[in-house]
Amino acid sequence: MDKPLKLYFIPYLAAGHMIPLCDIAALFASRGHFVTIITTPLNAKILPKYNNFNVHTFQFPSQEVGLPEGVENLSAVTDLDGAYKIYQAMALLREHIENFVEQHPPDCIVADFLLPWVDELANKLSIPRLAFNGFSLFTICAMESLRSHPLPEDASGPFVIPNFPQDIVINSTPPAESKTFMDPLFTIALKSNGFIINSFVEFDGEEYVKYYEKTIGHKAWHLGPASLVRETIQEKAERGEKSTLSVQKFVDWLNKKRDNSVIYISFGTMCHFPDKQLFEIASAIEASGYDFIWVVPEKKGKENESEDDKEKWLPKGFEERDNGMIVKGWSPQMVILGHPAVGAFLTHCGWNSTVEAVSAGVPMITWPVLGDQFYNEKLITQVRGIGVEVGVDEWVVTSFRGMKQLVGRDCIEKAIRRLMDGGDEAIQIRERSQKLAKITKHVVQEGGSSYENLTVLINELKQLRDCKVLN
Numbered sequence: 001m002d003k004p005l006k007l008y009f010i011p012y013l014a015a016g017h018m019i020p021l022c023d024i025a026a027l028f029a030s031r032g033h034f035v036t037i038i039t040t041p042l043n044a045k046i047l048p049k050y051n052n053f054n055v056h057t058f059q060f061p062s063q064e065v066g067l068p069e070g071v072e073n074l075s076a077v078t079d080l081d082g083a084y085k086i087y088q089a090m091a092l093l094r095e096h097i098e099n100f101v102e103q104h105p106p107d108c109i110v111a112d113f114l115l116p117w118v119d120e121l122a123n124k125l126s127i128p129r130l131a132f133n134g135f136s137l138f139t140i141c142a143m144e145s146l147r148s149h150p151l152p153e154d155a156s157g158p159f160v161i162p163n164f165p166q167d168i169v170i171n172s173t174p175p176a177e178s179k180t181f182m183d184p185l186f187t188i189a190l191k192s193n194g195f196i197i198n199s200f201v202e203f204d205g206e207e208y209v210k211y212y213e214k215t216i217g218h219k220a221w222h223l224g225p226a227s228l229v230r231e232t233i234q235e236k237a238e239r240g241e242k243s244t245l246s247v248q249k250f251v252d253w254l255n256k257k258r259d260n261s262v263i264y265i266s267f268g269t270m271c272h273f274p275d276k277q278l279f280e281i282a283s284a285i286e287a288s289g290y291d292f293i294w295v296v297p298e299k300k301g302k303e304n305e306s307e308d309d310k311e312k313w314l315p316k317g318f319e320e321r322d323n324g325m326i327v328k329g330w331s332p333q334m335v336i337l338g339h340p341a342v343g344a345f346l347t348h349c350g351w352n353s354t355v356e357a358v359s360a361g362v363p364m365i366t367w368p369v370l371g372d373q374f375y376n377e378k379l380i381t382q383v384r385g386i387g388v389e390v391g392v393d394e395w396v397v398t399s400f401r402g403m404k405q406l407v408g409r410d411c412i413e414k415a416i417r418r419l420m421d422g423g424d425e426a427i428q429i430r431e432r433s434q435k436l437a438k439i440t441k442h443v444v445q446e447g448g449s450s451y452e453n454l455t456v457l458i459n460e461l462k463q464l465r466d467c468k469v470l471n
């Protein structure tokens with residue numbers, strides 16, 4: 001075999017960014033390349049216990065940014081100020097990372113697009129750079145269309161994605177602030193050698209791959225879903241933080257349920273609904289009568305939560321009912337979604353959750369909150385037909401600032417019934433979900449689209465390396 005590549009991966013310090021990027025790193029390593037992940041000590045701890053890549057850590061600058069010792073990622077902060085400090089810390093790490101990379105230059109750097117300075121570093125060393133932001137290519141295309149055909153300044157409400165392969169109406173206009181934040185990051189990401197997408201071509205669709213290359217003039221490699229690297233249940237369960245309950249407990253509970261009879265509800269690690277909203281969700285679950293697993297924020301339902309506090313977010317007697325599990329904090333999501341008893345997933349459409357649901361063939365009830373989620377929703381519902389919408393149109397800048405509108409229990413219950421009551425629409429949606437899941441099983445294996453995309457990418461990087469040596 002010819003000389004392996006040497007690659008550095010620099011993930012952003014947030015679980016949703018870090019875990020998928022490290023899964024992708026493992027894919028490169030599984031092809032015999034030398035992979036090093038650059039991060040901080042506590043974040044290194046949550047990496048899977050692979051030994052096919054190296055980890056190089058830099059001390060997290062807790063004191064400099066004023067974060068308590070032991071807080072090193074977005075999941076560990078609870079407000080916007082904390083999130084900003086994590087961003088600042090990443091900027092402070094820049095110098096250390098730069099020195100390291102300059103002294104031991106790799107053949108390629110793969111970095112989160114929230115670290116735009118990697119562009120300069122890579123240019124300085126004439127190293128190819130790949131960008132990652134955890135978005136689907138569909139979403140990147142939509143955001144780029146919007147950048148080149150901006151909506152009027154005072155636009156609000158639903159809009160049609162301009163100049164797009166399909167007529168797609170997004171339920172709400174992105175807040176100006178997220179545009180101001182994202183635009184410069186995209187400008188720099190487009191200077192990279194290409195985007196790495198944690199998805200597969202069959203999900204985004206060939207037409208969007210073509211559209212991206214032609215219209216945006218930039219490359220994208222679909223290498224995912226990288227989570228499939230973890231085949232066994234134990235490996236699946238070990239992703240992310242330790243679950244508060246044992247995996248077996250979930251499996252035992254689900255084993256007693258009929259196929260497609262349980263709703264799984266989770267809004268990811270970054271979503272902070274007000275109590276009133278949780279109450280509406282609980283009421284809808286109750287009214288629907290279906291069995292459920294509901295992941296609520298960790299601070300909810302602590303042992304010492306008073307009855308008064310509890311009543312703010314849970315209807316009286318809710319916990320005493322025996323047809324559901326309330327999980328505080330982290331859940332073994334892939335194990336739950338992979339169980340045949342789970343019939344629908346009420347989700348915020350975070351990309352990581354979306355890909356996990358697609359891999360498991362579980363139809364989705366979409367409830368986007370921010371960021372890329374409103375675009376993901378349309379890929380799920382309108383483009384692939386593997387989910388139904390709750391009908392949300394409030395797009396917030398950050399979940400820390402909370403939502404103003406309440407989604408009422410009736411809307412939620414209706415959406416649940418559309419998927420769970422077994423009508424024709426539900427049957428078709430379930431069939432399409434399962435078909436896509438079947439494809440997913442093969443994409444990262446030899447001959448699959450993501451496997452082959454990775455081969456092409458590796459060859460291209462080798463060529464770039466070898467040309468450089470010749471020069």
Ligand SMILES: *[C@@H]1O[C@H](CO)[C@@H](O)[C@H](O)[C@H]1NC(C)=O
Binds near residue numbers: 015042043071074
């Ligand atoms: C986040 O950081 C904390 C420490 O600050 C660590 O214990 C935890 O495992 C990390 N979790 C994730 C998901 O990154």
Ligand SMILES: *[C@@H]1O[C@H](CO)[C@@H](O)[C@H](O)[C@H]1NC(C)=O
Binds near residue numbers: 306
């Ligand atoms: C519950 O306990 C935690 C720590 O043990 C404490 O920080 C919190 O204030 C307590 N909450 C209530 C409502 O008593």
Ligand SMILES: *[C@@H]1O[C@H](CO)[C@@H](O)[C@H](O)[C@H]1NC(C)=O
Binds near residue numbers: 449
């Ligand atoms: C990735 O695979 C798809 C489907 O096989 C193909 O159309 C596309 O050109 C590949 N992408 C790259 C960048 O090679």
Ligand SMILES: CC(=O)N[C@H]1CO[C@H](CO)[C@@H](O)[C@@H]1O
Binds near residue numbers: 267333
């Ligand atoms: C890859 C990754 O980060 N997976 C996580 C996605 O988010 C869900 C819900 O928060 C977690 O359970 C997954 O482990």
